[in-house]
Amino acid sequence: MQIRSAIVGLFCFFLLISCTKNENITFIRLDQQLFSSKSPASIRALLNRNQALSQLYFNANGAGNDTTLVRELTNRVNNSALNELNAQIQTEFGDMADLRNQLAEAFTNIKKEFPDFKAPKVATIVTGFLGPDLIITDSLIVIGLDYFAGPKAKYHPPSQEFPQYILRRYQKEYIVPAIVFAISDKFNATNHMDQTMLADMVYYGKGYVFTKAMLPEIADSLVIGYSDKQLTQTFNAQDVVWGHFIDNQLLYQTNPAIKQRYLNERPFTAEIGQACPGAIGRWVGWRIVGRYHDEHSRVSISELMHNADARQIFEQSGYKGQK
Numbered sequence: 001m002q003i004r005s006a007i008v009g010l011f012c013f014f015l016l017i018s019c020t021k022n023e024n025i026t027f028i029r030l031d032q033q034l035f036s037s038k039s040p041a042s043i044r045a046l047l048n049r050n051q052a053l054s055q056l057y058f059n060a061n062g063a064g065n066d067t068t069l070v071r072e073l074t075n076r077v078n079n080s081a082l083n084e085l086n087a088q089i090q091t092e093f094g095d096m097a098d099l100r101n102q103l104a105e106a107f108t109n110i111k112k113e114f115p116d117f118k119a120p121k122v123a124t125i126v127t128g129f130l131g132p133d134l135i136i137t138d139s140l141i142v143i144g145l146d147y148f149a150g151p152k153a154k155y156h157p158p159s160q161e162f163p164q165y166i167l168r169r170y171q172k173e174y175i176v177p178a179i180v181f182a183i184s185d186k187f188n189a190t191n192h193m194d195q196t197m198l199a200d201m202v203y204y205g206k207g208y209v210f211t212k213a214m215l216p217e218i219a220d221s222l223v224i225g226y227s228d229k230q231l232t233q234t235f236n237a238q239d240v241v242w243g244h245f246i247d248n249q250l251l252y253q254t255n256p257a258i259k260q261r262y263l264n265e266r267p268f269t270a271e272i273g274q275a276c277p278g279a280i281g282r283w284v285g286w287r288i289v290g291r292y293h294d295e296h297s298r299v300s301i302s303e304l305m306h307n308a309d310a311r312q313i314f315e316q317s318g319y320k321g322q323k
Contacts (some may be wrong), residue, residue, distance in 0.1 A: 022104035023111055027096070028123040031145055035086050035126065036205070039072045047073075057131045057142060072130070082128045085154045089126055089145050090203075092153070093172065096124070102176040102215065109214040110180075113302045114187060119154075129157060133170070136182045148172045165267050169225050177211055177222045184210040189308040197259045198251040201285030202310035208286040209293055213301045224286065230277045235323065238287065241280060242321025244272050250281075251314075292317035 030050075037043045047054045047063040047070065053064030056235055058126045063069055076082050091100065109121040122141045125131065133147040147157050184207040191199065202251055211223050221228050234241065245251060245262075248271075253259060259281075266278030277283070291305060292313045307313060 021156035022101075023107040023119045025100065025104055025107065025119050026121040027100060028121060030142075031086070031089070031126040034073070035077050035083070038074075038078055039071050043073050043077070053140075053142070057125070057135060073127070076128050076130070078127075082153065085128070085146065085149065086126050089149050089152050092149055093124075094147060099175060101173070102218075103179070106176060106180045106214045110183065111187050113213075113300065128155070133157070134175075134178060134182070136179060138186070141179055143175060145227045148175055163267065166265065168227075174222055174225070177215060177218055180211045180214050181207050181223070184305070187302070187305040189221065189306045191308045191310070194310060195254045196310070197253045197262065197281060198314055199310040200259060200263055201251075201281045202289055202313050203285070205285030205287070205289030206305055206313075208282075209289050210301060210305060224279075224283060226277050226283070233275055234277060234280070234283060237275075238284075238323065241272060241276065241284060241319040242319075245281075245284065246321075288314050288317045288319045291319045 033046065034043075037046050044064045047066075049194050051063060054069075055061055058066075058069055060066045060069050103122060107117070110117045111119070115123045118138070119138065120141050122143070124143045124145050126146045127144065129144070129146055131142075131144055135142040146153075146155070147170050149156075157167060159167065162170075188203060188206050188212070190203055208223050212218065212220070215223075219228075219272060221227075221231055224231075226234065250258070250262065262269065262281035268274050269276040269278055269280045272280065289304070293299065295318060296316065299307075
């Protein structure tokens with residue numbers, strides 16, 4: 001599995017957890033190492049030690065020999081405003097105990113359900129939005145901390161690239177749920193011959209149930225990205241939402257343009273109403289799979305994830321828009 005992937009090279013590392021209860025995680029502070037490399041020579045050496053990471057994160061082959069990249073990074077780590085942002089990030093995240101503990105909990109729970117799972121290394125980096133927010137592979141996770149510095153930070157992800165309803169989620173408490181949901185894809189069996197909206201809804205629903213199972217204390221709003229108000233309103237109006245899906249025969253719709261209206265990120269689902277959040281099909285899928293799992297308590301998370309029959313999950317869930 002590769003989602004905006006990267007591979008890290010040799011760096012000094014810190015063990016995340018030493019106790020036997022949770023998975024041990026190699027935690028690498030690339031952000032601190034980068035901002036301690038002030039000269040072109042030291043940055044070039046850093047990139048050369050991490051060529052695969054540099055290639056994928058910065059999209060640069062032979063990054064240490066990429067004079068444009070070296071010059072850009074040198075300028076950035078010596079920029080006073082970016083150093084101020086980095087200082088705010090270091091204060092915001094501290095020793096990253098919360099992040100470390102959440103990841104350790106999640107990886108331990110995944111390991112229980114999927115014994116072959118190996119905890120990936122985790123690296124953090126700050127570049128002033130030069131690279132992506134998250135890179136997730138089987139062996140490495142890279143977190144662009146600058147994206148998740150929160151509303152009080154000096155700089156934020158560029159608003160021209162991200163709408164406000166997405167920018168709202170760029171806070172540190174969203175990091176681990178996003179990572180766990182991305183990891184769920186590795187275990188989420190699907191029938192590629194089934195191109196119905198229902199299949200996509202169940203796919204998302206399984207991913208959200210997986211995320212909650214691995215992070216049982218996490219708030220639902222952090223899993224799906226809706227605000228608490230949106231969650232409450234949508235839950236209370238789910239009979240209306242479900243009625244819309246049934247009346248418009250959406251469950252077995254295969255038209256990509258129509259499916260996108262209900263599955264893609266949007267500020268709201270205009271077809272239902274301005275109070276209905278975007279990606280409502282994902283939320284309904286969560287309700288379907290959640291009800292199925294509640295009704296079939298003997299079905300383990302691994303068994304659920306390996307079930308590629310979306311129609312069976314739906315029919316056996318008994319979901320019909322009820323609370």
